[in-house]
Amino acid sequence: MKKRLVGLLLCVAMLCTLIAPVAVAEEPTTITWLHQSWNVTGLDNWYDALWVKELETRLNVDFEFISVNSTDNYDNVVNLNIAGGDYPDIISWNWSNYSGGIEAAIEDGLVTPFTMAELQEKVPNYYNLIAGNEYINRALTLSDGTIAAFCHVEESTARNAYSGYAIRKDWLDRLNLAVPTTIDELHEVLVAFKTQDANGNGDPNDEIPMSDRSSLNLMKELAAAWGLVYNYPQLDPVTGEVTYWTEVNDGQNFRDFTLTMRKWYAEGLIDPSFTSNTQTEINSNVTSDIQGFWHTNTNRFPGYYTLLQDTVAPYADSSAVKLEPLPRFPFQYAAEGTEAKRYTMATNLKNYVAAQEANVITSTAVEGGKVDKILELFNYMYSEEGTTLISWGVEGVSFEYAADDSKVWKEVVLNNEGGLSSDTVMQYCIPTRGEFPKIMDLKAWMTVDCAHPDGQRELDFNYGADKDLIIPAILLTGEDSETYNMIMNDVNTAIAETFLGVVIGNKDESAIDELFVTLDKMGIEEAMEIYGNVYAAYLEKEIVK
Amino acid sequence: MNKLLTRNSAPAIDLPKKTFRQRVVTDFRKHWVVYAIALLCLSYYFVFRYAPMGGLAIAFKNYRPARGLWGSKWVGFKWFEQFFSSYYFPRLLRNTLTINLMSLLIGSTLPIFLALLLNEVRSSAYKRTVQTVTYMPHFVSLVVACGIVLDILSYDGLFNQILSLFGVQPILFSNVPEYFPWIYVFSDVWQNLGYNSIVYLAALSSINVELFDAAAIDGCNRFQRVWHVTIPGILPTIILLLLMKVGSMMSVGYEKIILLYNDAVLERADVFSSFVYRYGMLGGNYSYSAAVDLFNNVVNILLLVIFNGVSRKISDISLW
Known part of the structure; x- marks a missing residue:
């Protein structure tokens, strides 16, 4: 009898321990999130990423990502979801693709805005970022002072300085040439590459001194030496007024730049196939050891070195292969006796947030009573702990603290099949991509996308360039946006075809004058006036706290 | 053979003329399978080819997905004018x-x-x-x-x-x-x-x-x-x-x-x-x-x- 009683008591005790946590634990909040998948090897869904699993546990939420294949047209998917009327709780999207922008989406009852007071109370970490940085403040606050966009925020805009260019230093050494420091010197170097068998393979005709992609990444960078920001409204290098790159100095700078590129193309210094080149052709030219000067991002140096060292060996000392990142070239029109500025055209260098590429909380989340939980989640994602989780993963799994208290990757991240690449890191965390509410940890990003010493030198050059031409991203709304976009669509089409046509010799020089007349007819002045007014209002915008 | 002869030799009977409706009903009863198959094809055309034509209304509206087809504002020929000009x-x-x-x-x-x-x-x-x-x-x-x-x-x-x-x-x-x-x-x-x-x-x-x-x-x-x-x-x-x-x-x-x-x-x-x-x-x-x-x-x-x-x-x- 005694034994039975003890057995019964034990059973009851066991049942109690089983039931107890179930009764106490709160049900996780289900949050539906429409977010584009990224094309990451080995990561089919967000659920598989360590930081997402960990976030679910730490915040007691259950994410339901609406998985969108990265090859599908995400804009269409979002629009279909919105048109269906049954919105997910959070939508991540570039809201400039919504007719009328984010303000229109609020007006239509789709997106929920928050006052600064609400943010201060419920998302203090985000509030502190907005209140503490005038660029972020101006970029995010809507006309009524509210905020609806939860974006990734740059710890430093240096992370946006990843785009630059590099030259084959070993070619320069072979020809006893110094690293070019001006546009004229660059021209001399390219001519030497073309004529003096720079790659040393015995064939003086196989070199492509300068190459570019069809998206003109390199030419866009070079245009800054003429004080031009390719295809973006900019500040005039002399007057500081808002203008367009074809209008600077009455079009003289555009003309000079275009004709210089035309001359170089005619001299055979530029890859004749550049109008159709993709990264594949650029890589192929690197592999063939025939390309001297081209556009590089900071993360591409290791790949280029691998391509060169694997293939250059037959006729050169592969260990001597060297790429030299170059700083921006000095302004072509600097007044005599003054030091020429080295302008950059990288518009993102003044953008701490891409205000349009945002996560928003929909009215469905409000109706479902999930807003507070989502704001709590966002607040955590903007916190120091959240930033560590999203940018480095979990301590002891993907990273650990070194003796000096800095974070370093664990072996599992560093030494695997793919090496330390963006794709392998993304199994654990996302230091190289934004698009989520998060702070972009500069160091974490650099360890992956700017780890090579040459990449780091390039970053310094890019970030150290003069940013006086750049206008931070500003928001055009309503009729302004409509008129501006209609004019600029035509304007950009006309410029693109004239620029390219003149450079490759399809059109003669007089096409530039015709272009200026056409742009006037299209209403470029009106468009710049609109933009100038919105920029002036942006500068005068009260900092909302 | 006899049967054939009988049929051929039978006197012609003047049947009362059927109305269109009667003919349709008779035909439907007789060939309902064919009608059923045709219905499938017709439904396809209706659902995927004709019904979406209602959506053409967005050409005359400032369509915003969140407002839906009927909630978006009418703008008349604005887009046509913009295109032609x-x-x-x-x-x-x-x-x-x-x-x-x-x-x-x-x-x-x-x-x-x-x-x-x-x-x-x-x-x-x-x-x-x-x-x-x-x-x-x-x-x-x-x-x-x-x-x-x-x-x-x-x-x-x-x-x-x-x-x-x-x-x-x-x-x-x-x-x-x-x-x-x-x-x-x-x-x-x-x-x-x-x-x-x-x-x-x-x-x-x-x-x-x-x-x-x-x-x-x-x-x-x-x-x-x-x-x-x-x-x-x-x-x-x-x-x-x-x-x-x-x-x-x-x-x-x-x-x-x-x-x-x-x-x-x-x-x-x-x-x-x-x-x-x-x-x-x-x-x-x-x-x-x-x-x-x-x-x-x-x-x-x-x-x-x-x-x-x-x-x-x-x-x-x-x-x-």
Whole structure:
């Protein structure tokens, strides 16, 4: 009898321990999130990423990502979801693709805005970022002072300085040439590459001194030496007024730049196939050891070195292969006796947030009573702990603290099949991509996308360039946006075809004058006036706290 | 036999004339399976072809997905006005018509020639080989096909390598605006020549063989037999297909255009659909896209009606 009683008591005790946590634990909040998948090897869904699993546990939420294949047209998917009327709780999207922008989406009852007071109370970490940085403040606050966009925020805009260019230093050494420091010197170097068998393979005709992609990444960078920001409204290098790159100095700078590129193309210094080149052709030219000067991002140096060292060996000392990142070239029109500025055209260098590429909380989340939980989640994602989780993963799994208290990757991240690449890191965390509410940890990003010493030198050059031409991203709304976009669509089409046509010799020089007349007819002045007014209002915008 | 006789010899009975409704009901009872099958087809057309036409309303609205089709504001002909007053409208019209007319003249006649030639081939093994080889490119995806075309025409591609044998300097064909329509049309011919000839081959096989024999007895040589028997035999098919092609005269698919063009050839390559893709779809302005598409289709229908009428008058062959 005694034994039975003890057995019964034990059973009851066991049942109690089983039931107890179930009764106490709160049900996780289900949050539906429409977010584009990224094309990451080995990561089919967000659920598989360590930081997402960990976030679910730490915040007691259950994410339901609406998985969108990265090859599908995400804009269409979002629009279909919105048109269906049954919105997910959070939508991540570039809201400039919504007719009328984010303000229109609020007006239509789709997106929920928050006052600064609400943010201060419920998302203090985000509030502190907005209140503490005038660029972020101006970029995010809507006309009524509210905020609806939860974006990734740059710890430093240096992370946006990843785009630059590099030259084959070993070619320069072979020809006893110094690293070019001006546009004229660059021209001399390219001519030497073309004529003096720079790659040393015995064939003086196989070199492509300068190459570019069809998206003109390199030419866009070079245009800054003429004080031009390719295809973006900019500040005039002399007057500081808002203008367009074809209008600077009455079009003289555009003309000079275009004709210089035309001359170089005619001299055979530029890859004749550049109008159709993709990264594949650029890589192929690197592999063939025939390309001297081209556009590089900071993360591409290791790949280029691998391509060169694997293939250059037959006729050169592969260990001597060297790429030299170059700083921006000095302004072509600097007044005599003054030091020429080295302008950059990288518009993102003044953008701490891409205000349009945002996560928003929909009215469905409000109706479902999930807003507070989502704001709590966002607040955590903007916190120091959240930033560590999203940018480095979990301590002891993907990273650990070194003796000096800095974070370093664990072996599992560093030494695997793919090496330390963006794709392998993304199994654990996302230091190289934004698009989520998060702070972009500069160091974490650099360890992956700017780890090579040459990449780091390039970053310094890019970030150290003069940013006086750049206008931070500003928001055009309503009729302004409509008129501006209609004019600029035509304007950009006309410029693109004239620029390219003149450079490759399809059109003669007089096409530039015709272009200026056409742009006037299209209403470029009106468009710049609109933009100038919105920029002036942006500068005068009260900092909302 | 008796039965037959009885039936034949029975006196004619004047049955009361049935009304239309009665006839339909009787017919439905008798052939309900056929009606059921037809219903499936009709539902398809209703659901996927007619019902969505209501959505054309967005061409006259400032469509915003969150407001829905009926909640968005009416803007009248705003998008049409914007499109017609666009700086590029005349150029787009010219390019669209040029590419379509060239496709009509070249792309539609070459399959007829191929079908006629194949019809004259006596060796069935050779005929089958030619057919297979010409059909094959049709099954290559458009992206890959355009990649092949650009590769062949590239600076060090096949064409330039052949030209270099004759001492000609390399030409970057894909950068010359004047070549673009030719590249577009002939790459289409390469991809679809064999496939498009199938319908003509089918039409050829339906021509009465006795006509060929009679023509031969009358002293026609092979060319004359083709001219006087074969071509008239497939003429209705040719005209019907041409009419259908005219019905899409204002449309050129944007996919192939954007796969082949670059800014250097825009002045000859940009057509309505690629323009709408850039201005409307990429910017999420569905109303604008719908307005341009509606305009194109209205013109297409008008052209079809006119040419169908002309064809009926001249040749007695028409779609309806």
